[in-house]
Amino acid sequence: xxxxxxxxRPYSGRLTPAWSRSLVLTRYGLAEAWSSKxxxxxxxxxxxxxxxxxxxxxxxxxxxxxxxxxxxxxQVFTIDAEFFLHDLQAQSWLALALASWVAPRLITxxxxxxxxPILLSHPISRFTxxxxxxxxxxxxxxxxxxxxxLLLFAYQGYSSPGAWASAHLGIAGGLFxxxxxxxxxxxxxxxxxxSWVKLRVVATGVIFAAVFVPAGVGAVVSxxxxxxxxxxxxxxVMMTLLWQRLLDAPGISGADLPTGAILLTLLLVCCVxxxxxxxxxxxxxxxxx
Amino acid sequence: xxxxxxxTLRERRVHPPWGLWWIQGRRLVRIEVRRNLFSWKAGWIxxxxxxxxxxxxxxxxxxxxxxxxIEGDTEVLxxxxxxxxxxxxxxxxxxxxxxxxxxxxxxxRSLHFFLLSPVRRxxxxxxxxVAGSISALLLFESAIVADFALLYLPFGGMAWTYILNxxxxxxxxxxxxxxxxxxxxxxxxxxxxxxxxxxxxPAAMVFxxxxxINPVLPSLLQKLSIASYLRHLxxxxxxxxxxxxxxxxxxxxxxxxxxxxxxxxxxxxxxVYACFRMRTLEIRYTTx
Numbered sequence: 291x292x293x294x295x296x297x298x299r300p301y302s303g304r305l306t307p308a309w310s311r312s313l314v315l316t317r318y319g320l321a322e323a324w325s326s327k328x329x330x331x332x333x334x335x336x337x338x339x340x341x342x343x344x345x346x347x348x349x350x351x352x353x354x355x356x357x358x359x360x361x362x363x364x365q366v367f368t369i370d371a372e373f374f375l376h377d378l379q380a381q382s383w384l385a386l387a388l389a390s391w392v393a394p395r396l397i398t399x400x401x402x403x404x405x406x407p408i409l410l411s412h413p414i415s416r417f418t419x420x421x422x423x424x425x426x427x428x429x430x431x432x433x434x435x436x437x438x439x440l441l442l443f444a445y446q447g448y449s450s451p452g453a454w455a456s457a458h459l460g461i462a463g464g465l466f467x468x469x470x471x472x473x474x475x476x477x478x479x480x481x482x483x484x485s486w487v488k489l490r491v492v493a494t495g496v497i498f499a500a501v502f503v504p505a506g507v508g509a510v511v512s513x514x515x516x517x518x519x520x521x522x523x524x525x526x527v528m529m530t531l532l533w534q535r536l537l538d539a540p541g542i543s544g545a546d547l548p549t550g551a552i553l554l555t556l557l558l559v560c561c562v563x564x565x566x567x568x569x570x571x572x573x574x575x576x577x578x579x
Numbered sequence: 580x581x582x583x584x585x586x587t588l589r590e591r592r593v594h595p596p597w598g599l600w601w602i603q604g605r606r607l608v609r610i611e612v613r614r615n616l617f618s619w620k621a622g623w624i625x626x627x628x629x630x631x632x633x634x635x636x637x638x639x640x641x642x643x644x645x646x647x648x649i650e651g652d653t654e655v656l657x658x659x660x661x662x663x664x665x666x667x668x669x670x671x672x673x674x675x676x677x678x679x680x681x682x683x684x685x686x687x688r689s690l691h692f693f694l695l696s697p698v699r700r701x702x703x704x705x706x707x708x709v710a711g712s713i714s715a716l717l718l719f720e721s722a723i724v725a726d727f728a729l730l731y732l733p734f735g736g737m738a739w740t741y742i743l744n745x746x747x748x749x750x751x752x753x754x755x756x757x758x759x760x761x762x763x764x765x766x767x768x769x770x771x772x773x774x775x776x777x778x779x780x781p782a783a784m785v786f787x788x789x790x791x792i793n794p795v796l797p798s799l800l801q802k803l804s805i806a807s808y809l810r811h812l813x814x815x816x817x818x819x820x821x822x823x824x825x826x827x828x829x830x831x832x833x834x835x836x837x838x839x840x841x842x843x844x845x846x847x848x849x850x851v852y853a854c855f856r857m858r859t860l861e862i863r864y865t866t867x
Contacts (some may be wrong), residue, residue, distance in 0.1 A: 328781060391781065489686060491678070494780035498787075499671045503627065509629045513655045514638050549732040 311414050315422025323392045332388045336434040337381035351449040371539035382472050385431045393480025394493035395424045401488045410573040426475040436469035464536035482563035483568035501525050521545045528552045602697050604706040611710030628722040635729035657815035660754050673765040674783050676783040681706040682773035704857045715762040726749050759864045764805040767849040774856050808842040
């Protein structure tokens with residue numbers, strides 16, 4: 291519109307409330323992430339351990355099924371904190387695969403195509419933009435972590451003869467808290483690394499490498515310096531210890547670290563991720579000459 | 580019409596211009612090696628390769644000799660090579676280096692410059708593979724040599740005896756050989772994956788899973804993995820730990836030459852197939 295034609299009028303329609311603007315980005319983010327067939331395939335794959343666990347719970351709680359399968363002992367295996375710990379572990383590592391695929395799809399297109407200045411020219415802040423993307427990833431990961439784990443818990447509570455659920459509410463709380471901690475870390479890590487490398491192809495590998503390579507470095511530190519503190523670089527070991535303590539399950543990891551040190555390390559990782567996001571998510575266009 | 584001085588197509592088929600291909604290949608290798616090793620984007624590979632070296636340097640500086648013994652440190656080195664370098668550093672390093680050779684050029688929209696130049700596509704592919712291999716070998720082999728030196732040299736005269744009169748030198752040679760085969764093996768696989776898939780990383784992660792669970796697979800399936808060949812070549816065996824130890828399928832020990840030959844044949848087969856795909860490679864930058 292030419293500037294001399296003074297017919298410009300500001301938009302007078304209904305404005306989206308500021309608090310829900312990030313949800314618009316979440317909606318579009320989810321649509322983008324779930325438009326890929328690989329996302330669907332990964333999502334389906336994430337439910338295989340749940341189906342196996344579901345069958346296990348059914349088997350334990352159904353005397354007829356046990357007889358049909360020829361189980362001599364009254365209990366094939368017990369549904370306890372250790373059972374749910376293994377379930378949470380399986381779901382959480384599958385969530386890593388899903389995050390490494392979905393997170394780059396949410397953010398790298400905006401950065402690689404220099405679309406961020408256009409997006410941020412809308413009445414949304416950088417925080418709103420990040421919150422929208424974070425919620426999209428967090429929601430996707432929730433569907434494969436704490437939601438199926440709690441559904442399994444509910445099914446066990448429903449099918450067990452006694453008042454099992456009320457006696458084991460701590461497991462449900464541990465499942466929820468452990469999964470939420472993990473997917474928060476994964477979401478921040480995924481978004482930070484995707485914004486850092488900008489290329490989707492590279493970002494998928496970098497997210498995996500960011501979890502496993504420091505674990506290897508931590509193992510080298512522990513072996514060479516003969517110290518247990520090397521495990522603080524080992525995210526798989528740290529998370530296993532944390533989940534174990536949250537669920538009050540017997541130890542399955544040989545490592546031993548104080549819970550405070552684990553939480554502090556995770557907090558530090560999250561702060562570094564937020565720092566990276568703060569540095570990379572800016573309305574600027576990079577023009578290569 | 581005057582006859583052209585250059586060789587005809589038939590003459591080229593009978594007598595391939597090896598000299599020309601050699602010159603073209605050498606120049607391509609030089610360009611790629613420079614890009615792989617001497618650009619700021621290559622910094623992460625140095626970090627990946629030399630992090631254990633840094634840790635060992637700190638350890639050597641702390642003079643903790645009194646709490647160490649050569650046998651214990653030999654096992655530590657075996658763990659570093661087998662669990663860090665082979666499973667993580669060389670795997671992810673080769674994924675980065677070799678995926679970039681073809682797929683990276685497509686993303687940067689510069690592959691067509693190579694394809695439009697009068698170079699056979701096989702020469703181009705093999706030159707890129709050689710360049711990637713040189714980069715990976717230089718980095719990881721020098722890192723292993725540095726690790727070896729930093730681990731044993733603080734022992735002084737005892738270390739020299741262990742290296743020159745004991746099994747030390749043989750172990751170093753074996754580690755270097757295993758690392759070289761790992762670089763070539765993983766490199767060839769990732770080069771091929773980067774030509775097949777637009778995003779080779781998910782396939783590479785499936786491959787990583789395959790390599791990780793390989794010891795628990797039946798012996799026939801174990802042969803379809805790079806890790807199984809490398810395991811037979813390790814001079815110091817590391818026993819599997821945890822849950823995997825229960826499920827590990829022990830295969831009969833394979834002679835070193837059989838494992839090396841098997842892996843080299845696997846690399847050759849992958850490269851031949853990659854050359855075949857390179858002949859029909861098409862670029863659609865709009866879909867990248």
